[in-house]
Amino acid sequence: xxxxxxxxxxxxxxxxxxxxxxxxxxxxxxxxxxxxxxxxxxxxxxxxxxxxxxxxxxxxxxxxxxxxxxxxxxxxxxxxxxxxxxxxxxxxxxxxxxxxxxxxxxxxxxxxxxxxxxxxxxxxxxxxxxxxxxxxxxxxxxxxxxxxxxxxxxxxxxxxxxxxxxxxxxxxxxxxxxxxxxxxxxxxxxxxxxxxxxxxxxxxxxxxxxxxxxxxxxxxxxxxxxxxxxxxxxxxxxxxxxxxxxxxxxxxxxxxxxxxxxxxxxxxxxxxxxxxxxxxxxxxxxxxxx
Amino acid sequence: xxxxxxxxxxxxxxxxxxxxxxxxxxxxxxxxxxxxxxxxxxxxxxxxxxxxxxxxxxxxxxxxxxxxxxxxxxxxxxxxxxxxxxxxxxxxxxxxxxxxxxxxxxxxxxxxxxxxxxxxxxxxxxxxxxxxxxxxxxxxxxxxxxxxxxxxxxxxxxxxxxxxxxxxxxxxxxxxxxxxxxxxxxxxxxxxxxxxxxxxxxxxxxxxxxxxxxxxxxxxxxxxxxxxxxxxxxxxxxxxxxxxxxxxxxxxxxxxxxxxxxxxxxxxxxxxxxxxxxxxxxxxxxxxxx
Numbered sequence: 001x002x003x004x005x006x007x008x009x010x011x012x013x014x015x016x017x018x019x020x021x022x023x024x025x026x027x028x029x030x031x032x033x034x035x036x037x038x039x040x041x042x043x044x045x046x047x048x049x050x051x052x053x054x055x056x057x058x059x060x061x062x063x064x065x066x067x068x069x070x071x072x073x074x075x076x077x078x079x080x081x082x083x084x085x086x087x088x089x090x091x092x093x094x095x096x097x098x099x100x101x102x103x104x105x106x107x108x109x110x111x112x113x114x115x116x117x118x119x120x121x122x123x124x125x126x127x128x129x130x131x132x133x134x135x136x137x138x139x140x141x142x143x144x145x146x147x148x149x150x151x152x153x154x155x156x157x158x159x160x161x162x163x164x165x166x167x168x169x170x171x172x173x174x175x176x177x178x179x180x181x182x183x184x185x186x187x188x189x190x191x192x193x194x195x196x197x198x199x200x201x202x203x204x205x206x207x208x209x210x211x212x213x214x215x216x217x218x219x220x221x222x223x224x225x226x227x228x229x230x231x232x233x234x235x236x237x238x239x240x241x242x243x244x245x246x247x248x249x250x251x252x253x254x255x256x257x258x259x260x261x262x263x264x265x266x267x268x269x270x271x272x273x274x275x276x277x278x279x280x281x282x283x284x285x286x287x288x289x290x
Numbered sequence: 291x292x293x294x295x296x297x298x299x300x301x302x303x304x305x306x307x308x309x310x311x312x313x314x315x316x317x318x319x320x321x322x323x324x325x326x327x328x329x330x331x332x333x334x335x336x337x338x339x340x341x342x343x344x345x346x347x348x349x350x351x352x353x354x355x356x357x358x359x360x361x362x363x364x365x366x367x368x369x370x371x372x373x374x375x376x377x378x379x380x381x382x383x384x385x386x387x388x389x390x391x392x393x394x395x396x397x398x399x400x401x402x403x404x405x406x407x408x409x410x411x412x413x414x415x416x417x418x419x420x421x422x423x424x425x426x427x428x429x430x431x432x433x434x435x436x437x438x439x440x441x442x443x444x445x446x447x448x449x450x451x452x453x454x455x456x457x458x459x460x461x462x463x464x465x466x467x468x469x470x471x472x473x474x475x476x477x478x479x480x481x482x483x484x485x486x487x488x489x490x491x492x493x494x495x496x497x498x499x500x501x502x503x504x505x506x507x508x509x510x511x512x513x514x515x516x517x518x519x520x521x522x523x524x525x526x527x528x529x530x531x532x533x534x535x536x537x538x539x540x541x542x543x544x545x546x547x548x549x550x551x552x553x554x555x556x557x558x559x560x561x562x563x564x565x566x567x568x569x570x571x572x573x574x575x576x577x578x579x580x
Contacts, residue, residue: 111491113499114506144498161494162464166456169463174455201401202529203493204451204522208434209403216404232494239492 001058001286002048002100005278006065007119008033012278013047015056020283024051032070040071041095052096059100060282063119066091066102076107076116082154083125083281087288103285108157115160119278120146126281127250127273128153137244138273141233141251141259143168147240161236164255167229176207176228179214183222187261192219193230194237194262203235233262248273291348292338292390293572296355297409298323302568303337305346310573314341322360330361331385342386349390350572353409356381356392366397366406372444373415373571377578393575398447405450409568410436416571417540417563418443427534428563431523431541431549433458437530451526454545457519466497466518469504473512477551482509483520484527484552493525523552538563 005012009031015024030043052059066074074091090101105118120140127138128150136150143164149156171177196206210228213219219227247263249256250273263270295302299321305314320333342349356364364381380391395408410430417428423442430436433454439446461467486496500518503509509517527549537553539546540563553560 112489113486113496114502114508115498116502116505145494159491159495160498161492162497163494165464166460166494166497169459170456173459173463174452196403199402200529201449202451202525204435204453204456204526205449205529206403207452207456208405208450212404212406215406218404235492236494239490239495 001060001283002051002056003279003282003286004044004048004059004061004065005063005119005122005282006061006070007031007063011043011047013044013051014279014282015048015051016279016283020280020287022279025279032064032067038071040065044095044100049096052098057098058286059095059098060090060103060286061100062103062122062278062282066105067118070102072102074102074104076105076118077121079106079108079110079158080151080154080156081106081121082128083284084288085154086121086125087285090285103282106155106158108159110157111159115158117146117158117160120148121155122281122285123250123275123277124148124150124155124281125284126277126279127248129284130273131248136248137240137246138248138250139240139259141249141255145236159240161239163232163236167232170207170228171225176210176224179211179221180224180228181221183220183225186223186226189219189223189226190230190258190261191265193227193232194234194265195230197231197234197238198266203231206231206235229258230262233258237262237266237268245269246271250277251275291350291573291576292341292346293569293576294334294338294349294351294355295353295409295412295568295572296351296360297321297353301333301337303334303341304569304572305338305341306569306573310570310577312569315569322354322357328361330355334385334390339386342388347388348576349385349388350380350393350576351390352393352412352568352572356395357408360392362392364392364394366395366408367411369396369398369400369448370441370444370446371396371411373574374578375444376411376415377575380575393572396445396448398449400447401449405448407436407448407450410438411445412571412575413540413565413567414438414440414445414571415574416567416569417538419574420563421538426538427530427536428538428540429530429549431539431545435526449530451529453522453526457522460497460518461515466500466514469501469511470514470518471511473510473515476513476516479509479513479516480520480548480551481555483517483522484524484555485520487521487524487528488556493521496521496525519548520552523548527552527556527558535559536561540567541565 003014011030138148140146145161148158246269293304301320426440428438435451438448536559
């Protein structure tokens, strides 16, 4: 089969064997925001057209390709949901005389305000077998971090935190960025930010400290970005359920390291999951009874 | 005397009588960020040169004109501080053969991380006589909101919240702004944001709801900005001391109304102070024994 993880900034296409093994993988900077004129069919053809021509008939995609800004909008499935629930609600799209399918996103309405994910549900489906049955807490850090409760192989509910995006806009567009200079990660400054997040005053107050600590030379300009990162991740962690026995972190190595570091500092048990779980998730969904 | 309130975006010059009464007032969009080539002397001359020529010898200024980006940097005075403490630390600058003086800013180091204000200390000195002796809590909403504890006519301490700036950068530069359209203030959406801030999940999570409530048509595009404002102001209030008998709000009418509305919704006693307090503050400082 052909398994495509298609997000905002990149397209990752995999050709999988009958056992789910990745036979070939291709990655291109063809995220949905980079596609000229919305010609998603041509973009997919450039990456996986030869696989289709060679006889592949099952083509499954996940990620922002199923959003309103993507190829065709796939609706959201309500939590709790697992691989079989997603498989029952695949969204069909015509391509080269065949029907490819897009995995729907998830919505959790249990928090009063609806929360959504799109793409992470497939990564989770790919990662869950490694965790086994029972209850688990998974954190997927990123622009919009997800904290996910899993119960017996299904996604019970989740919350999104805008941590990564708030970090980026404050650094680029607020007064906080003006004192900052580029520098390597500063683990001590990051840790100081995580610690600060546990004190009184609230996030909006703590943020101002990323300016004043620079003004008063308490932190060098090259360390302020790490401090700001620690503040924001610290506040994200403070808002999440501290009762989880272990927080499983599923994310790109650099960011996952930050979260593991912060969790460790707070005395929580944490473990990294293989971040390359989308292809496995697409295979599991394609293999589920629908 | 000549009393000048000189901030980031505007210059307000007042000519005061011997009793502090405002004889004449001039306002110009000559904030420190608008001054070409840093020629502050010429900008002041354009607004108050004739008053100086007419014989005024006491010239006092407050605000960002005393910052590193201003005319000449005035240092910070430690809290607690009142009018007399500020008067003892005025920062001299030569102008037209005379010496004008800049009121220093304040620093509060009691919170572990230094916090600063510049300009608000003078507004506070102008507003305090109306409050009388004892303890008071004053909120000065804005780009960087200040929450100030006053004890017997002196500023005991304060905390800054980046509420206004975070609102602006999220609206202009984050995904939240993409679903928003311009519209009149929506008091119900603002109130819903204030209420949401009291629930679990934290600010970084609540912010994402300003997207999903738009995506799911729970709030119209023209109301999302009011909702975001309510979320942020609600989190600012949640972080501040709820024990204050009355919160005195000193700010521009539109913003002060928002804060009064939110405080009322939280069941707190709140009252507006006259926002035009800088000239009175400069007069009080000039009249203090130094």
